[in-house]
Each structure stands twice: as structure tokens, then as C-alpha cells.
Amino acid sequence: MGEGEAKRRALGLVLDLVVLSVAVGVAYAAVTPRDRYFDIRGANMVGIAATYHSSASRGYAVELEVEGAWYAGGSFKASGRVVYADSKRLVLFDPQKGVLVLSDEFDRPYVNGVPSRILMRIGRPGGVVRIDALIPSETIEPDSLESLCTVPERFEGVEACLVSATVGVWMEESNVTIPASLIQDVAAGRRGIIEVETAGNEILVKMRFVPAGDSSALLRRIVEILEREGVAVKGLISGPIQLTVLTDAATVNADAVGGALREIGAERIKVRYEG
């Protein structure tokens, strides 16, 4: 074998090794779990919700970075975890800014902002535990929902305790005496309100992941306004209440929180690890 032939063979071997290394690398990257990013432009709420739900159902943690416009004007940047997404709205929990309702419904005053770009990071579950508990409506009066959070908030490392429910104010008289826009404006002052309907003798408020203090404060404020306007309230109505507790996985024992929630009447407790 000549010297040239030997060199060619050596070069061939080196090339084979390079190709093999690349193939092994690609195969390794494909099977190793890693973070994935979805860059979603515009306010495509259905696409965002579908990506969130399909990722969450596979056990991934979903974190978001959002750029958009405030409802009141001006731009914003927020980041945090998705706590709720449906075909019209996205509820984001930003540790700095709190609960934000994002939607493409520009005409609803309780929408905090309209997203223009969303970077969705989907990764392995990590240091946050989300505990969802369902509490029957008979357990508590609608105007004292915040008391539900006093028990879980006793645990150290609890990031947030959020309340979701549909509540209603049933009036003695028809609400023609109170402008619907007034009720909408009162609701806009609170975070996590996704729908307010005023019709006939009723006001219906859909709350999704409202900070505990805000949940009953809104109802009390509406009742106070109605009474000052001379409209008597016949009753307050509530559907089943969902309590969501976000905790630090390292410091809080999820089972202990679940046990405490059961003591206050919670049913169907679900624990999920997030990023």
C-alpha cells in the first residue's frame, strides 16, 4: 500500500467518525428531554390555549414571556406561569405584576392587556407545585371567599392562593336603575375577572384565579353601590369554587397542604409539578 493510499484511508476513517459522531449527537438530542420554545405572534388566543393545554396534559411546565399593549394604553412586558387559558382569554400569574387577564377582546374593560407576542417555554416540571381543589358552594358564603385562603397561606413557601368561581348578585329590583357600565367598571378594578353580565334582576361575575382578597371585595363593593343606590339585594349566589395554591416544591409538603384543604371541605384535590 502506497503512502497516498494510506492517507486516503485515514481520511476516510476520520470522515466516518465525524458522520457517526453527528448521528449519535442528533439521536441523543432527540431522546433527551429539553426545553422547547413556541414564539407566537399576535393575539391568537385559541392557538395559545391549545399549545398550553396539550403541553400541560403531557406533564410539561409552561412559562410565558409576553409583550403587548395595556387595555388603558401603553406597552407592557410580563413573565410568569399560565394558570388558565380558554378560547378567549389567558390568565397569567406574574410574581411581580400579579394576576393578568390577557385577551384579544379589546372591548372588555376587565381585560388587562392584549398580547402582541408570546414566547412560550415548555420544559420539565421543576420547583413549583400547583394544587387545585374543588369546594362545594354550600361550604361558604360568596362574600367571604377570601377566608378559604387563610388555611393554605399559613404554610411557608406558598406563592399564591387564587380563587375561581362564578358568583351572582340577585337584586330585588331590575338593574335598570344601575348602569351596566358602572358594574363593568367596578369589576375592571379587580384582577382575574373574565366576564361580567348584567341582565334582569341579576349580575353574574365570572372570576378566574383571582387573588383571595379581591374575590369577595368585588362582591362587597357591588353590594355597597347597589345599597347606596337604593337597590335591595335579594341574595348572593355562588357556583362551585376552585382554589388554586402555588407553592415552592422545596419548602412545602403538598400532601400537608392537601390535607389542610380537605379539612375546610375541599373535594377532588389535584397536585401538579410545574417549572
Add this chain to the structure above:
Amino acid sequence: MESDRALRLLGVALDVLVVTAAVGVAYMKVNAHSYYRGDVRSGQSAAYIANFYRSRGYSLRGGILGVHVNGTLINSTGFVLDSARATIYFSAGGDVFLVYSSDQKVRDPLPQEVDPLRLTLRVDRNVDRLLVSLDPLWTDGLDDLISKVEEVAGVVSSGGVDYELFVSFKLHGGGLSEAIRGNEVPIYWLQSEVNEECSGLFLFVGSTVAPFYLVVENMNWRDLTKLDSILRKWLPADAREMLAYDIRVKVVFDRPPSAGEKAAIYEAVSSLEGVRYAKFMVEFRG
């Protein structure tokens, strides 16, 4: 001479080709109006397609990938049960969704349910459905109506073909009207609770100058007990005696029943007391 024969044969062959092409084009034209298979993202387009084919007596089935307004991902196969101006009622896994998309310019005055990312529709002509119309009946809550629907279901199931059953009806009563007018019932709350808990659509209709009545559209019959318990929770006792009218029971079979099975089902259903008529059809149109 030989070349003349070849020329004639070529002419005949060309004629055959032209006739075949003409028949083919005519066949395709006819079928083009009776066949649809495709994906849509817009609820309004879906409603248009459904209305077009349903009005010509064809059924549609397919799959939906979308997000429910209550925040759940829907990824199911099913069929179009009904359609309105700009909405379709899509049944999947025993549930009934109203399909709306956020890009719709025309909206029916109905609660939005599922916004589709992809809706696959296909005309399905190999279908047999049964529409049963019932005479009005007095019912306490929904007791008597539920018994009557169960009676129809029992008879249909004796035919031996698996099926799903949906009910549409209206409810009216003097006590009910009085209770709503007298503010004894939080009617919007009731409407919202039923639409959250039950399939199909629940509405109340009326005003201070017209009698109130309740409308139930395309509800899976398994949800009637749930609807009854919600009505009992909110309606005062003297408002629960109501007249159920305009009752239509829609039966969707898993496979088309044979001629013998159809005859047996038709005879058994028609002989039930209170059945106004029963008819087999490809699509519900009346």
C-alpha cells in the same frame, strides 16, 4: 383501403373517448354537489358547509380540535347534529358542542362554546337517523318527560342497534311565568348554570309583555336528570308543573339499521302513546 379502415377505427375510438369524457364530467358535476371533504378553521364556514349539505339531506361527520370556552382542549371525532345560521352543533363522545370561531363576523345569539383550530368535515351518506315527534305533555319538573323519553329509548334499544339520543323541547307554565315575573327565580343564573352543566343549549325566552318559556335544544338525554335537579333547585314548587311541547327526540344510530330492524323500530315507536310521528331520515331537517 386498409388505411381508410384504420382511419374509421380511429374515428370510432375518438368518439368513444369523447363520450366517456362527457359522461365522466357529467358524473363529476353531479357528485360535486353532493360530496364534501375538507378542513375548516372558521366556524362560520363550517356552518355554511353544514347548512348547504344538510338542506340537501346529507349528514356530516368528522373531527374537531379546538378549545372550549371553559378552558379544556377538545380533540374528538363525532358528527354534526344540527346547524343554525352561523353555528353548528357538533356531537362528540355523547357531548354536544356549539362551534364558534373568534373570526366570525356573524354570530348567533347563543353562548360560545368551542373555538376550532381545525374542524374536519366529510359528507356521510351511509346514515339512518330517527326523528320522533311527541305530543305536548304535562310534567312535574321533568319527571313525566324523562319517563316518556326513556320509554322511546327502551323501544329503540330493543331494535339491537347502538344509538345516541338527543332531545329538544320547550317548557311553559303559568306558575313558571309568574315565578320569573315575580323575581322568584334568578333566571340568568339558572341559564348559565344549565349551560355549564349540561350538553346542548338552554335558553329562556320572553319579556314583561309576553309569556316566559324555556327552550332546550339538542341535549343528550343522559343530561335530563341533571337538568331536572337544577330546575328543582331554583324553581318554586308551584312553578314546576309545566307543559312540555314541541318535543323532538333525535336518535343517531351507530350503524344504519337493516330494513327489518327499521321496520321493527318504526312499528314499536309509532305504537307508543303520545308519539305524533316517527320518521327515518338521512339528516334531521324538521
